[in-house]
Each structure stands twice: as C-alpha cells, then as structure tokens.
Amino acid sequence: MNLVRRPAGTATGHAVVLGAGIAGLCAARALSEVFDRVTLVERDALAEDGGTRRGVPQGAHVHSLTVRGAxxxxxxxxxxxxxxxxxxxxxxxxxxxxxxxxxxxxxxxxxxxxxxxxxRPFLEDRLRAAVRALPNLAVLDDREAVAPLAAPGNARVVGVRLARPGGAGAAEDVDADLVVDAMGRAGRGAAWLGSLGYRKPVEQRLxxxxxxxxxxxxxxxxxxxxxxxxxxxxxxxxxxxxxxxxxxxxxxxxxxxxxxxxxxxxxxxxxxxxxxxxxxxxxxxxxxxxxxxxxxxxxxxxPHALRRHFHRLRRLPDGLVSTGDAICSLNPIYGAGMTVAALQAAALRECLAGGTRDLPRRFYRSAADALRLPWLFSTLADRSMPQVPGTRPALAALLGKSFRATMRAAATDAEVATAVWNAVSLTASPAALARPRVVAATLRNWPRRAQDSGS
Ligand SMILES: Cc1cc2nc3c(=O)[nH]c(=O)nc-3n(C[C@H](O)[C@H](O)[C@H](O)COP(=O)(O)OP(=O)(O)OC[C@H]3O[C@@H](n4cnc5c(N)ncnc54)[C@H](O)[C@@H]3O)c2cc1C
Missing domain, CATH: 3.30.9.10 (D-Amino Acid Oxidase, subunit A, domain 2)
Structure with a gap:
C-alpha cells in the first residue's frame, strides 16, 4: 500500500488524534499519508476482546454500515x-x-x-488493527485528553495535555503540529475554543x-x-x-x-x-x-440530534480541528453516523492534499458540504414525528404525509425505491426524490383520508 500522497512543500511533523472511535480511526488513516508521525490517543484501555467498551456504550446496539460508508x-x-x-x-x-x-x-x-x-466492537477492532498496522502510527490508550496546549497569543494549538483517567500519575504534554478532536459528541473541542479565547460554534439541537x-x-x-x-x-x-x-x-x-x-x-x-x-x-x-x-x-x-457549526466561525486557531460526532451527531435510527464520520475523514484527506495552510477553515467548509444533506434528510424525517417538539403541527403532518406517500410509491415503483434507497445509503443525493417522475408517483400515493396520513 502506498501511504505517501504528500504533495511537495506540505505537512510533515506530528499529528495527534484524540479518540479512537470510527471518526478518530478514519482521521488517523487520512493523516498518516501526510504527517511523519500520527499518535492516536484513547481514554479507554483498548482490549482486543470484541466487547463493548466504556467510551462507546452505543456499541451494544445495532451498527450497520451503509453502502457509502463501506x-x-x-x-x-x-x-x-x-x-x-x-x-x-x-x-x-x-x-x-x-x-x-x-x-x-x-x-x-x-x-x-x-x-x-x-x-460495532467487531468492526472497530478490525479497523483499529488496520490503523495500528500503519508504519508511522502509534496508539496511546488509557490516556485522557484534558486540555489543548497553545503557542503564546493562542493563534496556534501546538499540542495537548494528557492524563490517566481517574487522575492517577502526572499529566504529560504531547507536542503536535495538528490536533484532531474525535472525542465524540460531548464537545470538548468546542469548549477548548472557548478556553483559548475564541467563540464556540453555534450548536443546533433537535x-x-x-x-x-x-x-x-x-x-x-x-x-x-x-x-x-x-x-x-x-x-x-x-x-x-x-x-x-x-x-x-x-x-x-x-x-x-x-x-x-x-x-x-x-x-x-x-x-x-x-x-x-x-x-x-x-x-x-x-x-x-x-x-x-x-x-x-x-x-x-x-436526547437530541446535534450539529455544531464550526464552518461559520470567523476566527479559528491553527492546528486544531474537530471531526465525527463532535461536529454532527445524527439520530442513530438512520444508521448513518459511521458513514458521515468516514466521509469527514475523506474530506480531511482531500484538504490535506492541498497542504495544512488554513486547514481548519477549509476542512470545516468541506465537512459542512458532506453533512448538509444527511442532516437535512434525517431531521426532516424526525420532524414528521409529532413527539419531536418545535415543529408546527401542520408542517409535521405535511412531512408525515409526504414520507408516507413516497414510501407507498417506493413499494411498487423501482425508480422511487432506488431514489429512497440511495438517499438512505448516502450513495446519491436525496434530490433524486424531487425528480418529476418520482414526485408524480408520490402525489398519486398521497394519503386521501385523515386516518391514512399516519399522523
Ligand atoms: C444507539 C446508537 C446506534 C447507532 N447505530 C448506528 C448504525 O447503525 N450505523 C452507523 O453508522 N452509526 C450508528 N450510530 C452512530 C455512531 O455510533 C457514531 O456516529 C460513530 O461511531 C462516530 O462517532 P465518533 O467516532 O465521532 O465518536 P464515538 O464513537 O463516541 O467515539 C469517541 C471516542 O473518543 C474517546 N474519548 C472521549 N473523550 C476522550 C478524551 N477526553 N480523551 C481521549 N479519548 C476520549 C471515547 O472513549 C471514544 O472512543 C449509532 C449511535 C447510537 C448512539
């Protein structure tokens, strides 16, 4: 495998990825192509026993990977x-x-x-084994990232402070040319921006x-x-x-x-x-x-789907990016979280091909492009549920009818079914659901009676 895609004059040095979930593992793979060394830091002690671990409690639940994610x-x-x-x-x-x-x-x-x-443990164990086999990668497990280290003036993050979970032993400072927050939806990276004197990203919650x-x-x-x-x-x-x-x-x-x-x-x-x-x-x-x-x-x-709008921040320090659930956590019932984590790593890889100058801003824009439609599609489906507060009942009912009509059409019509499947699999834009033939089929299946609307 040829790992070196480094264009002349671009990144070298040391990258640190915080969090060895799917987002962190994929980001580490992308970074290994352009940095001399990559260190993957994980709070859990990582065992290869295939069990659910503390930092990923969702691992006990279904975790299928979409066509696009695979x-x-x-x-x-x-x-x-x-x-x-x-x-x-x-x-x-x-x-x-x-x-x-x-x-x-x-x-x-x-x-x-x-x-x-x-x-999820089976998939993660094997992905981790593939990442561990990268020649320039080291894993530091049983270490918790507790704070960013910044250059004087806070214009650049230059490393991270690690501690043993539970506070045993002395903290250790690790220098880095790039720190990647893949610590999940808790949002440490966003809080770190605040601690360095930057605005935190606006959080959108549903x-x-x-x-x-x-x-x-x-x-x-x-x-x-x-x-x-x-x-x-x-x-x-x-x-x-x-x-x-x-x-x-x-x-x-x-x-x-x-x-x-x-x-x-x-x-x-x-x-x-x-x-x-x-x-x-x-x-x-x-x-x-x-x-x-x-x-x-x-x-x-x-409790809530979550999106952090890092791409709208006007000031960002160099040397720090967040990825995965730290940027966007979709309602898991749509089974897309690991796919969008992998897509963000693919976006990071493309941005790194252009060097590390202004990397956070370029990456967040590119990640926002990848996230826009999955977020829109999943939150529209969420909003069709009357149990989800904050949507006007008439709009929720309209969304419910339109999803119901589309799915009725998708029960017999191959073009509609393909458009639905591609949207769910993230293999094509849900815009295909707005094609005239698909819309016509949807309208033919529009619920006529109140009890038909499912709302
Ligand atoms: C119930 C449920 C079902 C799901 N089903 C699916 C599905 O079917 N398909 C799908 O694609 N997605 C599914 N998802 C979503 C998926 O789990 C995530 O979107 C995906 O794993 C990406 O998460 P992540 O790597 O960003 O974060 P996480 O998986 O949360 O990983 C974060 C990692 O960071 C570590 N960490 C946290 N803090 C620190 C720290 N301070 N220092 C060092 N390490 C730290 C944690 O221990 C963890 O290993 C589901 C989610 C849930 C909740």
Missing part, C-alpha cells in the same frame, strides 16, 4: 470489507435479503450495493428523546431463511421501530427504539419481546423467537 472504508483500506466478510461479518448485497418497512410500506426490492452488518433497547442472539445457520435483516421504521402514528440484523458468527442483534417516554422500549426480557412482536413478522422474527439470547438487554438514551 465504500469509503474500502477506499482507505483496500479489501477491508471483504476481509471482514471472510472473518465472519454479514454482507447484504441484494434487497431480497432485507425487508425494509418505512412509513408503513415495504420497500420494493432494488439493487443495493454492499451493506456491512457486524457488531430534541428527539429516542431510547434504544438491544439484545444479541445466536441463530443457527439457515434457521432464518435467506433473510439477513428486518427493519421496521417508526411512523407518526406509531413512533416505535425495530432493527433485526445478522452480524458476525451467526450472531444477530435485535434493537428496538421509540420516540418519547411512553414509546421507549422496555428492558425487561419478556416486555422487550412483546414490544418487538408488535412490530415484527416473517421468518427472521420466527427464528429469533426460538433463538438463544447471548447478552442481557442493553439500553441507551439519545
């Missing part, structure tokens, strides 16, 4: 997705293997590309109050038939959803979610299955009901 990871590490499949991960390559019910209608079977289905409950099962090979996944999305009238997917080594995950407290899924095992049974049917569900659970039911609360 392609970007393959671009960073050629053959990566194939190697995961050889190692036991499930690949979905035909919609005949998946039943997707969005807004009450079953999506017509159209060509899909490749979706990677694996547990309160969704989504809760998850998930459990993993072992289903014997063949017992679920040819299917590999069942997705039943929430509707305005029934704000509950379910994702049941095959993962590695004949393990399956059943994740349930709901908008708003009365619809949050239960963690009591019997109630958990009852909630699922109100949504699921078919051979995969029948197999799951007979299957052996291999974990307890795990829960996770997701």
């Amino acid at each position: 392609a970007v990871l393959d671009g960073f590490f050629p053959g990566f997705v194939g190697r995961l499949a050889a190692d036991g991960a499930a690949l979905v390559t035909a919609l005949s293997e998946v039943d997707i019910v969005f807004f009450g209608s079953l999506l017509h079977k159209v060509p899909v590309g490749t979706v990677l289905q694996a547990g 309160r969704v109050d989504v809760a998850y409950a998930s459990r993993r099962y072992r289903i014997p090979p063949g017992a679920a038939g040819p299917g590999r996944a069942l997705l039943v999305g929430a509707t305005p009238a029934r704000p509950r959803g379910l994702v049941l997917t095959q993962q590695e080594d004949d393990l399956w995950v059943l994740s349930l979610y709901g908008f708003g407290h009365p619809d949050h899924p239960p963690t009591d095992p019997a109630e958990f299955l009852r909630f699922a049974g109100e949504l699921a049917s078919g051979p995969i569900w029948d197999a799951l009901r007979r299957a052996e659970p291999v974990t307890e039911v795990a829960s996770f609360g997701y």
Whole structure:
C-alpha cells in the first residue's frame, strides 16, 4: 500500500488524534499519508476482546454500515470489507435479503450495493488493527485528553495535555503540529475554543428523546431463511421501530427504539419481546423467537440530534480541528453516523492534499458540504414525528404525509425505491426524490383520508 500522497512543500511533523472511535480511526488513516508521525490517543484501555467498551456504550446496539460508508472504508483500506466478510461479518448485497418497512410500506426490492452488518466492537477492532498496522502510527490508550496546549497569543494549538483517567500519575504534554478532536459528541473541542479565547460554534439541537433497547442472539445457520435483516421504521402514528440484523458468527442483534417516554422500549426480557412482536413478522422474527439470547438487554438514551457549526466561525486557531460526532451527531435510527464520520475523514484527506495552510477553515467548509444533506434528510424525517417538539403541527403532518406517500410509491415503483434507497445509503443525493417522475408517483400515493396520513 502506498501511504505517501504528500504533495511537495506540505505537512510533515506530528499529528495527534484524540479518540479512537470510527471518526478518530478514519482521521488517523487520512493523516498518516501526510504527517511523519500520527499518535492516536484513547481514554479507554483498548482490549482486543470484541466487547463493548466504556467510551462507546452505543456499541451494544445495532451498527450497520451503509453502502457509502463501506465504500469509503474500502477506499482507505483496500479489501477491508471483504476481509471482514471472510472473518465472519454479514454482507447484504441484494434487497431480497432485507425487508425494509418505512412509513408503513415495504420497500420494493432494488439493487443495493454492499451493506456491512457486524457488531460495532467487531468492526472497530478490525479497523483499529488496520490503523495500528500503519508504519508511522502509534496508539496511546488509557490516556485522557484534558486540555489543548497553545503557542503564546493562542493563534496556534501546538499540542495537548494528557492524563490517566481517574487522575492517577502526572499529566504529560504531547507536542503536535495538528490536533484532531474525535472525542465524540460531548464537545470538548468546542469548549477548548472557548478556553483559548475564541467563540464556540453555534450548536443546533433537535430534541428527539429516542431510547434504544438491544439484545444479541445466536441463530443457527439457515434457521432464518435467506433473510439477513428486518427493519421496521417508526411512523407518526406509531413512533416505535425495530432493527433485526445478522452480524458476525451467526450472531444477530435485535434493537428496538421509540420516540418519547411512553414509546421507549422496555428492558425487561419478556416486555422487550412483546414490544418487538408488535412490530415484527416473517421468518427472521420466527427464528429469533426460538433463538438463544447471548447478552442481557442493553439500553441507551439519545436526547437530541446535534450539529455544531464550526464552518461559520470567523476566527479559528491553527492546528486544531474537530471531526465525527463532535461536529454532527445524527439520530442513530438512520444508521448513518459511521458513514458521515468516514466521509469527514475523506474530506480531511482531500484538504490535506492541498497542504495544512488554513486547514481548519477549509476542512470545516468541506465537512459542512458532506453533512448538509444527511442532516437535512434525517431531521426532516424526525420532524414528521409529532413527539419531536418545535415543529408546527401542520408542517409535521405535511412531512408525515409526504414520507408516507413516497414510501407507498417506493413499494411498487423501482425508480422511487432506488431514489429512497440511495438517499438512505448516502450513495446519491436525496434530490433524486424531487425528480418529476418520482414526485408524480408520490402525489398519486398521497394519503386521501385523515386516518391514512399516519399522523
Ligand atoms: C444507539 C446508537 C446506534 C447507532 N447505530 C448506528 C448504525 O447503525 N450505523 C452507523 O453508522 N452509526 C450508528 N450510530 C452512530 C455512531 O455510533 C457514531 O456516529 C460513530 O461511531 C462516530 O462517532 P465518533 O467516532 O465521532 O465518536 P464515538 O464513537 O463516541 O467515539 C469517541 C471516542 O473518543 C474517546 N474519548 C472521549 N473523550 C476522550 C478524551 N477526553 N480523551 C481521549 N479519548 C476520549 C471515547 O472513549 C471514544 O472512543 C449509532 C449511535 C447510537 C448512539
């Protein structure tokens, strides 16, 4: 693999990435092409045991990688997705293997590309192994980033202060030519800007109050038939959803979610299955009901989708950028977070090809371009739920009707189904949903009666 894409006269030196989640791992890969050394710092002690770790509690819940996300990871590490499949991960390559019910209608079977289905720890472990194999990369785990180090005047970040989690031992200062905050949605990078005398980015929040409950099962090979996944999305009238997917080594995950407290899924095992049974049917569900659970039911609360508008800041210090959930955290029910993290790393890679001058500003603009449509599409779907506050009821009802009509059309019309699938997979712009033929098909399926609108 040729790692050196460094154009003459551009970056050398040391880059430090804070956070070894998907965003940090992908960013480290991009940086390894242009910096002499890359250090990846992670607060958790990293074990290779495939378990859920403290810093990524969402790892117990479904974590599928979209077609676009799989392609970007393959671009960073050629053959990566194939190697995961050889190692036991499930690949979905035909919609005949998946039943997707969005807004009450079953999506017509159209060509899909490749979706990677694996547990988050499985995917992350293998991505981390690929990153660790980079010749100029070192991992410092069990270290917490606690503060930026800045040059006099704070015009440039020149390193980071690390401490052992829990405060044991002395702090250590690490010099860096570039520090990348990939510490997730908590927003340390944004707070650091404030501590250095800069404005913090405006935070846009959409309160969704989504809760998850998930459990993993072992289903014997063949017992679920040819299917590999069942997705039943929430509707305005029934704000509950379910994702049941095959993962590695004949393990399956059943994740349930709901908008708003009365619809949050239960963690009591019997109630958990009852909630699922109100949504699921078919051979995969029948197999799951007979299957052996291999974990307890795990829960996770997701209060709001979040976007930080770094790209609108007029003053930024050199030497510090944030990426991944630190910039944009989409409601996880759309399954796009890892993909947009990978897309931001791809944007970083392109920006670095132009050198490090004015890098933060160039990167944030480029990341904002990559995030605009996923954010718009997912928050419009969120706003169709009456449980999500802040949207006028008439607009929420209109959004609900239009998603319902589009999905009704997508149940039988291959062009509409392809446009929907491409939007969900982030392989093409959702603008295809505004093509005249697609709009006409949507209008033909517009709910006529109030009880038809799903709102
Ligand atoms: C319930 C749920 C289900 C999801 N399902 C999907 C899905 O199906 N598909 C999908 O694509 N996405 C999904 N996502 C989204 C996905 O988890 C994230 O968007 C994606 O992992 C990118 O996150 P990240 O790497 O930016 O941050 P994180 O994954 O949060 O990683 C941040 C890392 O930084 C470390 N860290 C934090 N603070 C410090 C510090 N001070 N010093 C050093 N290290 C630190 C943490 O330990 C962690 O390792 C889901 C999310 C949730 C909550």
